[in-house]
Amino acid sequence: MSPAPPIDPPARLLMGPGPITADPRVLRAMSAQLVGQYDPWMTATMTETMGLYREVFRTTNEQTFLVDGTSRAGIEAALVSLLEPGQVVLVPVFGRFGHLLVEIATRCGAQVHTVEVPWGEVVPAEMVEEAILRVRPSLVACVQGDTSTTMCQPLAEIGEVCRRHDVMLYVDATASLGGNAFETDAWGVDVVTAGLQKCLGGPSGSAPITISPAAAARIDARKVVEAGIREAADDDAEAGNDHAVIRSNYLDLAQVMDYWGPRRLNHHTEATTMLYGARECARLLVAEGLDAAVERHRLHGAAMLAGVRGLGLTVFGDVAHKMHNVVAVEIPDGIDGDAARSALLTEFGIEIGTSFGPLHGRVWRIGTMGYNARTDAVLTTLACLEQVLRAGGAEVVAGGGVAAAREVYAA
Amino acid sequence: MSPAPPIDPPARLLMGPGPITADPRVLRAMSAQLVGQYDPWMTATMTETMGLYREVFRTTNEQTFLVDGTSRAGIEAALVSLLEPGQVVLVPVFGRFGHLLVEIATRCGAQVHTVEVPWGEVVPAEMVEEAILRVRPSLVACVQGDTSTTMCQPLAEIGEVCRRHDVMLYVDATASLGGNAFETDAWGVDVVTAGLQKCLGGPSGSAPITISPAAAARIDARKVVEAGIREAADDDAEAGNDHAVIRSNYLDLAQVMDYWGPRRLNHHTEATTMLYGARECARLLVAEGLDAAVERHRLHGAAMLAGVRGLGLTVFGDVAHKMHNVVAVEIPDGIDGDAARSALLTEFGIEIGTSFGPLHGRVWRIGTMGYNARTDAVLTTLACLEQVLRAGGAEVVAGGGVAAAREVYAA
Numbered sequence: 001m002s003p004a005p006p007i008d009p010p011a012r013l014l015m016g017p018g019p020i021t022a023d024p025r026v027l028r029a030m031s032a033q034l035v036g037q038y039d040p041w042m043t044a045t046m047t048e049t050m051g052l053y054r055e056v057f058r059t060t061n062e063q064t065f066l067v068d069g070t071s072r073a074g075i076e077a078a079l080v081s082l083l084e085p086g087q088v089v090l091v092p093v094f095g096r097f098g099h100l101l102v103e104i105a106t107r108c109g110a111q112v113h114t115v116e117v118p119w120g121e122v123v124p125a126e127m128v129e130e131a132i133l134r135v136r137p138s139l140v141a142c143v144q145g146d147t148s149t150t151m152c153q154p155l156a157e158i159g160e161v162c163r164r165h166d167v168m169l170y171v172d173a174t175a176s177l178g179g180n181a182f183e184t185d186a187w188g189v190d191v192v193t194a195g196l197q198k199c200l201g202g203p204s205g206s207a208p209i210t211i212s213p214a215a216a217a218r219i220d221a222r223k224v225v226e227a228g229i230r231e232a233a234d235d236d237a238e239a240g241n242d243h244a245v246i247r248s249n250y251l252d253l254a255q256v257m258d259y260w261g262p263r264r265l266n267h268h269t270e271a272t273t274m275l276y277g278a279r280e281c282a283r284l285l286v287a288e289g290l291d292a293a294v295e296r297h298r299l300h301g302a303a304m305l306a307g308v309r310g311l312g313l314t315v316f317g318d319v320a321h322k323m324h325n326v327v328a329v330e331i332p333d334g335i336d337g338d339a340a341r342s343a344l345l346t347e348f349g350i351e352i353g354t355s356f357g358p359l360h361g362r363v364w365r366i367g368t369m370g371y372n373a374r375t376d377a378v379l380t381t382l383a384c385l386e387q388v389l390r391a392g393g394a395e396v397v398a399g400g401g402v403a404a405a406r407e408v409y410a411a
Numbered sequence: 412m413s414p415a416p417p418i419d420p421p422a423r424l425l426m427g428p429g430p431i432t433a434d435p436r437v438l439r440a441m442s443a444q445l446v447g448q449y450d451p452w453m454t455a456t457m458t459e460t461m462g463l464y465r466e467v468f469r470t471t472n473e474q475t476f477l478v479d480g481t482s483r484a485g486i487e488a489a490l491v492s493l494l495e496p497g498q499v500v501l502v503p504v505f506g507r508f509g510h511l512l513v514e515i516a517t518r519c520g521a522q523v524h525t526v527e528v529p530w531g532e533v534v535p536a537e538m539v540e541e542a543i544l545r546v547r548p549s550l551v552a553c554v555q556g557d558t559s560t561t562m563c564q565p566l567a568e569i570g571e572v573c574r575r576h577d578v579m580l581y582v583d584a585t586a587s588l589g590g591n592a593f594e595t596d597a598w599g600v601d602v603v604t605a606g607l608q609k610c611l612g613g614p615s616g617s618a619p620i621t622i623s624p625a626a627a628a629r630i631d632a633r634k635v636v637e638a639g640i641r642e643a644a645d646d647d648a649e650a651g652n653d654h655a656v657i658r659s660n661y662l663d664l665a666q667v668m669d670y671w672g673p674r675r676l677n678h679h680t681e682a683t684t685m686l687y688g689a690r691e692c693a694r695l696l697v698a699e700g701l702d703a704a705v706e707r708h709r710l711h712g713a714a715m716l717a718g719v720r721g722l723g724l725t726v727f728g729d730v731a732h733k734m735h736n737v738v739a740v741e742i743p744d745g746i747d748g749d750a751a752r753s754a755l756l757t758e759f760g761i762e763i764g765t766s767f768g769p770l771h772g773r774v775w776r777i778g779t780m781g782y783n784a785r786t787d788a789v790l791t792t793l794a795c796l797e798q799v800l801r802a803g804g805a806e807v808v809a810g811g812g813v814a815a816a817r818e819v820y821a822a
Contacts (some may be wrong), residue, residue, distance in 0.1 A: 205682030
């Protein structure tokens with residue numbers, strides 16, 4: 001085997017459903033040198049990052065930090081820490097990532113019930129309320145933005161329903177946070193998790209999370225400090241704890257809260273480079289302003305939507321409930337979807353997304369998020385997509401995509 | 412709140428038990444731009460990284476890849492994927508990280524048995540064999556290098572014992588891999604996990620793993636493809652599967668193998684920046700040569716050992732079984748261990764480690780690993796430690812540390 005050369009990725013404009021091109025400032029932050037795990041500067045930076053994510057999540061929750069893994073690790077940490085085996089959870093399913101919540105909650109040993117709508121729609125709050133009354137869950141677990149269908153689930157009403165029936169609400173906001181309004185406290189959401197690789201403009205590998213005081217208490221009631229580092233006081237604190245021990249150590253949020261909190265109890269070794277990246281994602285978002293960032297995603301999403309329609313393409317799903325940051329377009333008759341995506345990638349260096357399950361082979365998913373929620377990215381993608389469609393033999397309105405997007409920008 | 416500035420960590424020389432200063436080449440690799448999850452270049456880079464880690468682990472195991480989390484995520488992925496609830500596991504415990512294996516295996520629902528030796532010793536293979544005959548485990552789970560005591564557990568004999576009694580062997584090589592000999596195939600180890608933040612010279616956040624064909628078959632027998640992406644053929648493949656479903660989705664190695672393997676079945680979104688870092692760590696190690704890297708760690712570890720003795724300090728534990736990359740030194744009478752560490756950090760920018768459990772307040776742990784297994788790092792640390800000891804009122808041999816280390820280098 002000849003020696004491998006240093007890493008040298010090809011230039012790509014990532015316009016799929018995520019991961020997308022990282023903001024270069026995030027990558028620069030991630031090249032900063034490490035400090036020790038308990039260096040005063042390190043712990044201060046962790047605390048500062050907690051504050052930045054409180055702003056991102058629009059919350060006053062003390063327990064706001066990072067789970068060291070991809071967004072899926074954040075989801076599992078939330079569910080395995082909240083749900084004891086046998087507890088009832090209700091999952092509104094409107095796409096692939098609802099099924100993922102079902103999958104993970106099932107592996108936690110929970111009793112899982114679902115309400116389901118066809119792909120391309122969102123779940124009415126009344127449907128959730130009816131199911132709450134029927135199955136009496138201790139948790140509702142819901143995705144905000146499901147990239148598999150591009151739908152953005154309205155949550156204010158579901159939050160209100162959950163409050164009224166005294167049910168906790170967990171939301172996976174991985175694909176939507178930063179690009180669509182999210183109000184943790186105002187909507188009464190107990191636990192929210194996310195990732196960096198969508199609207200936050202960073203790489204996958206760190207999962208921001210926020211936990212309400214009530215949810216933190218529910219999780220803390222299950223706390224067992226691990227053998228290697230427990231102290232006598234822990235025996236007293238845990239005496240009478242008749243809750244099921246959290247099935248994971250790595251994703252045990254009771255322990256992770258002790259690591260990020262004032263006790264600084266050793267758990268994993270914080271993934272410092274991912275922390276630097278997550279901090280920079282939040283810092284840039286807070287500097288821009290959350291409302292401004294959402295408006296930016298709305299604008300470029302609207303331009304892309306108009307653009308693909310201007311090319312003569314048909315958009316999938318209930319556009320009134322579409323996330324700002326991704327659009328699903330039907331693959332025109334006569335076009336081989338994968339061949340066209342491949343041509344766009346290899347000839348133009350632009351990536352758009354394929355799709356899952358019932359939409360596989362039927363739609364492409366085109367993103368406009370994070371660093372790539374930009375005019376030049378939108379216009380370039382539309383210009384190049386037009387060329388690929390034409391080469392594939394599709395009927396396409398010459399210049400129609402770019403013109404329609406320009407009109408949105410001019411308005 | 413005034414706007415947070417860009418990240419700007421203080422300059423540190425990290426000479427503790429890890430994490431240590433990252434190799435700047437690894438940080439540079441991690442600043443490379445992202446590509447899409449299924450970009451042909453990305454999947455080729457994942458495959459290439461598997462090959463590099465086969466060399467690092469000294470194995471031909473096809474199933475050699477990265478778990479997206481810190482080293483602790485790798486440990487839990489191995490144990491939760493191998494151990495069904497009720498299965499018997501034997502853990503030789505000789506320090507804190509043995510207790511961690513017990514903790515994690517217990518949360519997996521396994522029946523956990525231990526053999527234990529005092530801190531500062533390693534576990535004789537006969538003790539393991541005797542326990543195997545007594546408790547009949549399906550798995551022995553053992554740490555190679557436990558930084559809490561600095562001991563490096565000999566594994567060749569334990570591997571032989573496990574083979575003879577048809578028991579699988581899992582090893583946590585987080586703290587030792589790359590700085591001490593490790594022979595996955597020659598020693599008959601079934602599953603090994605590691606991290607980047609010790610001898611590999613990278614940041615925490617990615618856990619390399621290798622899995623023997625037999626262990627992969629044991630894990631695959633438990634496979635359930637998740638609902639959102641399963642196909643009809645998966646129903647057939649899983650028919651008659653009477654094994655317990657793996658309790659975690661995120662750390663389900665059966666699914667992660669399908670993600671890294673030819674099927675490329677969607678699971679998490681690979682943490683691309685951590686992949687770049689992990690690849691660079693392995694690339695540098697392979698370019699240096701594994702034997703040369705181990706010898707480098709041996710040399711600088713010997714120099715540090717001689718150096719602290721040359722300062723008049725006493726070394727803790729069975730030095731014949733010490734890891735190359737860390738030494739535990741007793742805190743001299745009259746010195747406040749934490750105050751001295753703090754002075755070394757704030758005045759000289761050098762970090763050495765505190766310790767856990769029975770050694771807390773008794774010893775410091777000083778590392779020489781990865782990028783910091785270098786002559787200048789060793790000599791600088793000894794020179795500055797001398798100043799701190801003197802300022803604290805300890806009796807210290809003037810110049811004795813540096814002189815003793817120089818002798819090792821001159822030999």
